[in-house]
Amino acid sequence: MTTPVSPDSLPLLQQPLDRVLGPKTAKPFAPLGIVTVGDLLRHAPRRYMERGELQPLGDYPDGQDVSFLGRVDDVSLRRMQSKRGAILTATVTDGAVDMLLTFFGRGEGHLQGHLRKLRIGELGIFSGKVGHYRGKVQLTHPDYEMVDDPDELDSTIERRSKPIPMYPATSKLPTWKIATAVQTVLALLTPEDVPELLPATVRGPGGYLPAFEAIRALHVPESLDEAEWGRRTATFQEAFVLQALLVRRRRANLALRATPRPGRPDGLLAAFDSALPFALTRGQQAVGEELSHDLAGEVPMLRLLQGEVGSGKTVVALRAMLQVVDSGGQAALLAPTEVLAAQHHRSISRMLGDLALGGTLVAAAESTQVALLTASLPTTQRRLALAAAASGDAGIVIGTHALLSENVQFLDLGLVVVDEQHRFGVEQRDKLREQGTRVAHSLVMTATPIPRTIAMTVFGDLERSTLGEVPAGRAEVATFLIDWENEAWVERMWARCAEEVRGGGRVYVVCPRIDAHDDGTEDDGEPDEALLDAQGRPLTEKRPLSAVLDVVDQLRARPEFAATAEAPEIGIGMLHGRMSAEAKERVMTEFASGATPMIVATTVVEVGVDVPEATVMVILDADRFGVSQLHQLRGRIGRGERPGVCFAVSTHVGGEGPTAERLAAFAATRDGFRLAEHDLDLRREGDVLGAAQSGITSSLVSLRVLRDRDIIEQAHRDASALLEEDPDLEGMPGLRAELDRIETTRMGEFLERT
Ligand code: ADP
Numbered sequence: 034m035t036t037p038v039s040p041d042s043l044p045l046l047q048q049p050l051d052r053v054l055g056p057k058t059a060k061p062f063a064p065l066g067i068v069t070v071g072d073l074l075r076h077a078p079r080r081y082m083e084r085g086e087l088q089p090l091g092d093y094p095d096g097q098d099v100s101f102l103g104r105v106d107d108v109s110l111r112r113m114q115s116k117r118g119a120i121l122t123a124t125v126t127d128g129a130v131d132m133l134l135t136f137f138g139r140g141e142g143h144l145q146g147h148l149r150k151l152r153i154g155e156l157g158i159f160s161g162k163v164g165h166y167r168g169k170v171q172l173t174h175p176d177y178e179m180v181d182d183p184d185e186l187d188s189t190i191e192r193r194s195k196p197i198p199m200y201p202a203t204s205k206l207p208t209w210k211i212a213t214a215v216q217t218v219l220a221l222l223t224p225e226d227v228p229e230l231l232p233a234t235v236r237g238p239g240g241y242l243p244a245f246e247a248i249r250a251l252h253v254p255e256s257l258d259e260a261e262w263g264r265r266t267a268t269f270q271e272a273f274v275l276q277a278l279l280v281r282r283r284r285a286n287l288a289l290r291a292t293p294r295p296g297r298p299d300g301l302l303a304a305f306d307s308a309l310p311f312a313l314t315r316g317q318q319a320v321g322e323e324l325s326h327d328l329a330g331e332v333p334m335l336r337l338l339q340g341e342v343g344s345g346k347t348v349v350a351l352r353a354m355l356q357v358v359d360s361g362g363q364a365a366l367l368a369p370t371e372v373l374a375a376q377h378h379r380s381i382s383r384m385l386g387d388l389a390l391g392g393t394l395v396a397a398a399e400s401t402q403v404a405l406l407t408a409s410l411p412t413t414q415r416r417l418a419l420a421a422a423a424s425g426d427a428g429i430v431i432g433t434h435a436l437l438s439e440n441v442q443f444l445d446l447g448l449v450v451v452d453e454q455h456r457f458g459v460e461q462r463d464k465l466r467e468q469g470t471r472v473a474h475s476l477v478m479t480a481t482p483i484p485r486t487i488a489m490t491v492f493g494d495l496e497r498s499t500l501g502e503v504p505a506g507r508a509e510v511a512t513f514l515i516d517w518e519n520e521a522w523v524e525r526m527w528a529r530c531a532e533e534v535r536g537g538g539r540v541y542v543v544c545p546r547i548d549a550h551d552d553g554t555e556d557d558g559e560p561d562e563a564l565l566d567a568q569g570r571p572l573t574e575k576r577p578l579s580a581v582l583d584v585v586d587q588l589r590a591r592p593e594f595a596a597t598a599e600a601p602e603i604g605i606g607m608l609h610g611r612m613s614a615e616a617k618e619r620v621m622t623e624f625a626s627g628a629t630p631m632i633v634a635t636t637v638v639e640v641g642v643d644v645p646e647a648t649v650m651v652i653l654d655a656d657r658f659g660v661s662q663l664h665q666l667r668g669r670i671g672r673g674e675r676p677g678v679c680f681a682v683s684t685h686v687g688g689e690g691p692t693a694e695r696l697a698a699f700a701a702t703r704d705g706f707r708l709a710e711h712d713l714d715l716r717r718e719g720d721v722l723g724a725a726q727s728g729i730t731s732s733l734v735s736l737r738v739l740r741d742r743d744i745i746e747q748a749h750r751d752a753s754a755l756l757e758e759d760p761d762l763e764g765m766p767g768l769r770a771e772l773d774r775i776e777t778t779r780m781g782e783f784l785e786r787t
Pocket residue numbers: 311312313314317340341342343344345346347348480504505641643645672
């Protein structure tokens with residue numbers, strides 16, 4: 034519950050935008066996450082345009098950035114034939130040379146704004162990246178500004194003698210509208226409105242501007258040089274605020290108390306260790322000791338365990354859970370999906386054997402119960418699991434988000450393990466920890482290799498452990514890129530799948546979507562780009578994306594998988610998000626047992642699924658997946674002793690451009706950390722981690738800074754030094770208020786979502 038605050042009493046930067054601009058003008062800003070004055074001022078220009086940049090029209094090489102003055106000669110809007118969506122083209126001329134402008138939209142309605150603005154006969158200043166299409170020079174989605182009245186031309190160009198900020202925009206909110214809104218707000222803004230976030234001692238050495246000057250430099254620079262300093266200051270501020278927040282959280286954690294869980298020499302853990310069928314790797318031992326030490330202490334453990342896919346994190350976590358159970362406490366294990374929770378429940382029960390039969394007659398002397406608690410459980414089972422958690426009979430409770438719901442009570446929760454953290458927000462983590470009077474220890478695990486800069490940013494409040502090696506005897510995995518168009522290779526690939534299954538292996542086939550109506554992506558409100566390929570050309574001539582429901586039928590009809598004289602037919606199952614938890618569970622069990630040795634799936638198999646017999650991973654339309662995702666998928670095979678093979682099938686194989694490069698990088702290495710760095714280089718700003726993954730909301734950070742390791746590290750050092758010297762930030766009231774504001778808004782947003 035938050036007390037309503039009258040907007041008038043809020044500082045200007047926190048005032049809702051609609052109060053300052055009016056509801057109608059403010060409305061289109063909301064989809065960009067811009068709801069307050071501060072949000073608007075944090076929306077930094079993507080680049081600046083200068084008068085000196087205006088060029089004559091001409092045939093420029095592909096990729097060249099151009100800006101020119103031209104007259105609209107012709108405009109047409111039509112629906113695309115072979116694909117949903119509409120296209121608007123305009124010809125702009127300087128009298129001698131023509132340039133084609135092209136805009137794509139999800140429907141004709143999405144392009145009406147351009148249609149209204151691009152009036153035939155009128156002048157405008159256009160700017161964009163040159164491309165060629167059917168022999169014509171074109172700009173796709175150019176930035177432009179129309180000169181409404183020719184008499185205004187001089188003043189428009191005059192205005193351009195200062196750099197013109199070009200903002201990240203949408204079709205409903207073009208850059209000039211953003212610029213106008215920024216001007217309105219800047220007219221109201223005084224230095225007193227802008228709290229200083231960087232101590233002078235930090236600003237000085239870096240040459241960063243005071244906060245107010247930085248805002249003006251960013252939005253209304255006199256020169257490109259000034260704009261650059263505005264940008265650097267804003268970036269550093271962002272990194273600094275975030276690091277200060279994380280350092281402060283970490284310090285706050287040191288002040289909290291947990292119940293020490295030192296374990297016992299003759300308990301479950303000892304019994305488990307002596308029955309373990311393999312030797313722990315050195316990494317598992319070392320991390321195990323770190324965890325054991327943390328758990329024995331009074332300061333709540335707050336640790337991130339990073340480890341390559343297959344490095345054996347589950348055993349490490351289980352051993353920590355057993356130490357807690359041995360100390361009289363309970364442990365909760367949270368998985369991102371029901372499939373994974375069920376798998377953990379199965380494999381942990383199996384690993385524990387007799388030790389997991391607590392409360393039954395055949396139980397070993399030292400034993401406990403392992404309960405599974407997911408949203409889709411039948412009521413009776415759910416009630417039993419809830420009771421076992423509440424009574425303390427279940428030493429280990431495994432579940433999904435359902436565990437976060439309020440009515441799950443633990444008798445004495447000592448440890449929360451979150452598997453595959455990148456799917457959980459920081460807030461969720463906190464929510465579970467805070468049950469009871471003392472906070473629980475917490476361990477967060479991820480197999481997604483996280484580049485250091487992201488780790489520092491997203492997990493900066495956590496201690497970190499890493500499992501470097503995978504257990505010895507792990508098989509090789511070879512990766513092949515297969516060109517969709519090369520039929521012989523595709524045929525050979527399916528034949529290979531059949532051979533693997535006949536030899537006792539299992540095959541995953543992953544598709545980017547479930548059926549033809551599912552476009553494989555969440556609706557992100559950016560329809561335009563989804564219709565373009567990597568070169569900015571429309572996707573009209575592309576083959577449709579592979580879909581689980583179609584591929585299953587196609588494969589079942591193939592002769593390779595049919596019964597032969599010697600062998601029965603190869604069963605092909607499917608797995609996707611629209612199936613019930615029960616059905617998914619059945620499919621995974623049949624896959625693991627070999628009854629259905631092949632499954633066609635969406636990326637539900639991406640994370641953590643562990644079937645040691647799986648030897649082949651076929652990824653259809655591999656270009657639709659990010660590098661880290663591909664790496665995760667490939668991590669599903671080669672987990673046992675049998676060598677694995679991964680086929681990445683795409684139309685982009687061997688070509689040029691970022692997509693082909695991404696696939697080539699993926700095929701070239703199995704080193705997850707190198708791939709993650711590569712991914713970071715390729716992705717767009719702000720796209721590095723979705724807000725849901727990072728647990729850090731967009732209003733806090735654009736993550737631009739993640740590109741620059743030095744900045745993050747410098748900000749971390751500066752923030753640590755500041756909080757060391759001034760733990761309560763007495764000397765930096767502006768920074769303190771900003772950190773408090775972020776903590777409360779994030780908490781608020783989280784509570785609203787649950
Ligand atoms: P991940 O780190 O990807 O979560 P898992 O914990 O699922 O990996 O472990 C992958 C497989 O390796 C499991 O089948 C597990 O039993 C096995 N495993 C774990 N540690 C070892 C080890 N030290 N030696 C051999 N096999 C191991």
